[in-house]
Amino acid sequence: MNNKNILISGAGIAGTTLAFWLKKFGFNPTIIELYPTLREGGYAIDFMGAGYDVAEKMGIIPALEKADLDISKLSFVDKNNREKGNMNYRKIKQLLNNRAFTLLRSDLAKVIYNSIDQETEIIFGNSITKIEQDENNVMVTFQNGLTRQFDLLVGADGLHSNVRNLIFGSEAQFEKYYGYYTASCTIDNFPFKDRAFSMYNVPNKQVALYSFTEKKTFTFFIFSANEKLSYAYHDIEKQKQILKTEFMNIGWKCPEILSKIDSTKDFYFDAVSQIKMEKWSSNRVALVGDACDCPSLLSGKGSTLAMVGAYILAGELKQANGNYKIAFEQYQHIFKPFIDKKQKAAQSFAKSFVPKTNFGIWQRNFALKLMSLPFVSKLIFNQFKDKGLILKEYR
Numbered sequence: 001m002n003n004k005n006i007l008i009s010g011a012g013i014a015g016t017t018l019a020f021w022l023k024k025f026g027f028n029p030t031i032i033e034l035y036p037t038l039r040e041g042g043y044a045i046d047f048m049g050a051g052y053d054v055a056e057k058m059g060i061i062p063a064l065e066k067a068d069l070d071i072s073k074l075s076f077v078d079k080n081n082r083e084k085g086n087m088n089y090r091k092i093k094q095l096l097n098n099r100a101f102t103l104l105r106s107d108l109a110k111v112i113y114n115s116i117d118q119e120t121e122i123i124f125g126n127s128i129t130k131i132e133q134d135e136n137n138v139m140v141t142f143q144n145g146l147t148r149q150f151d152l153l154v155g156a157d158g159l160h161s162n163v164r165n166l167i168f169g170s171e172a173q174f175e176k177y178y179g180y181y182t183a184s185c186t187i188d189n190f191p192f193k194d195r196a197f198s199m200y201n202v203p204n205k206q207v208a209l210y211s212f213t214e215k216k217t218f219t220f221f222i223f224s225a226n227e228k229l230s231y232a233y234h235d236i237e238k239q240k241q242i243l244k245t246e247f248m249n250i251g252w253k254c255p256e257i258l259s260k261i262d263s264t265k266d267f268y269f270d271a272v273s274q275i276k277m278e279k280w281s282s283n284r285v286a287l288v289g290d291a292c293d294c295p296s297l298l299s300g301k302g303s304t305l306a307m308v309g310a311y312i313l314a315g316e317l318k319q320a321n322g323n324y325k326i327a328f329e330q331y332q333h334i335f336k337p338f339i340d341k342k343q344k345a346a347q348s349f350a351k352s353f354v355p356k357t358n359f360g361i362w363q364r365n366f367a368l369k370l371m372s373l374p375f376v377s378k379l380i381f382n383q384f385k386d387k388g389l390i391l392k393e394y395r
């Protein structure tokens with residue numbers, strides 16, 4: 001096997017899945033992660049389709065089963081917390097042959113992380129500042145001034161990828177913003193009905209609550225903003241301020257929720273954007289996950305697709321005996337047409353994602369009633385199946 005020593009930037013969903021498979025296929029991966037520990041936080045994700053298939057191949061289904069939030073239904077409520085429509089999660093799962101979970105992103109991240117071979121080197125609290133590559137290797141300089149040589153480098157460092165910025169240039173060239181911001185965090189000691197997932201809307205804003213233990217309540221926000229907002233990406237205080245301004249006066253439980261977000265440790269805030277690139281690699285450096293193909297929250301598939309991309313990238317490297325030129329080309333050839341379709345589908349959903357008027361909210365609630373008809377729900381949830389992608393067995 002050639003090019004065995006591979007540095008992965010980012011210990012998120014894509015980076016850890018890639019490390020799992022590279023090790024399994026005989027490579028020697030090292031992960032470098034900006035944060036001092038594995039990152040907590042993030043939304044509750046629907047986990048199904050090709051990502052489920054990859055998880056099954058990794059042998060992590062039992063651990064994911066334990067982490068499943070076991071939501072019975074999602075209720076859409078009015079300001080007095082009265083249900084106006086709902087989605088029956090158990091029925092949806094049945095339509096997907098029970099090959100689906102609802103998981104906190106951080107639980108998925110933990111399960112994948114725990115499945116990585118113990119010998120894999122993971123460097124926390126550091127980042128790459130410089131990348132130089134030639135015919136034989138990649139030389140990287142870290143934030144702490146050290147330099148190290150690897151055979152290959154993979155940027156799995158998310159929507160705002162550092163490796164992408166260093167190799168391909170500014171984010172603005174590749175980012176397509178869809179007019180929304182999203183935030184999530186867990187709050188402590190918030191009295192809310194156990195195992196109930198409730199969502200409240202006013203025009204252009206949506207907030208959801210889910211209590212999964214007596215003490216922990218998960219929150220999830222989306223709001224419209226025609227233009228991108230100005231704030232530093234790492235300025236969490238400013239992001240919390242923006243969220244408070246957007247949601248403080250919209251009623252329901254918002255004032256109580258917002259009074260608790262200052263003490264959260266897992267606050268996440270970002271624009272709803274896609275990343276679209278013509279080429280996912282440059283010489284000895286490749287990208288995976290959100291870094292090159294972020295489908296956005298609108299797709300409902302960011303994490304599962306990140307796992308699938310990582311599996312294909314590792315598998316093609318194995319198949320090509322480490323010949324990165326062949327492997328990187330094949331990885332993109334197999335996966336990009338599928339991603340393009342997923343990005344397009346998500347894009348078409350953007351305008352209606354959060355209702356813009358009270359009438360729009362009423363229409364959405366009415367549509368939910370139609371969805372309870374078996375043939376309608378079958379039609380809709382058929383679209384969640386990942387057709388058109390056959391995962392190879394790499395042995």
Ligand SMILES: Cc1cc2nc3c(=O)[nH]c(=O)nc-3n(C[C@H](O)[C@H](O)[C@H](O)COP(=O)(O)OP(=O)(O)OC[C@H]3O[C@@H](n4cnc5c(N)ncnc54)[C@H](O)[C@@H]3O)c2cc1C
Binds near residue numbers: 035039042291
């Ligand atoms: C804490 C967290 C919460 C999230 N919550 C949401 C959410 O609520 N809604 C939503 O739509 N999406 C959310 N996402 C994004 C979602 O996880 C991804 O869309 C999806 O899982 C694809 O995974 P990924 O591995 O490509 O990227 P990510 O899961 O974003 O992982 C990228 C990893 O790279 C690390 N990283 C970043 N910069 C550097 C650097 N310079 N050097 C080294 N490592 C770096 C990050 O810390 C992170 O661990 C969240 C991501 C994170 C990290």
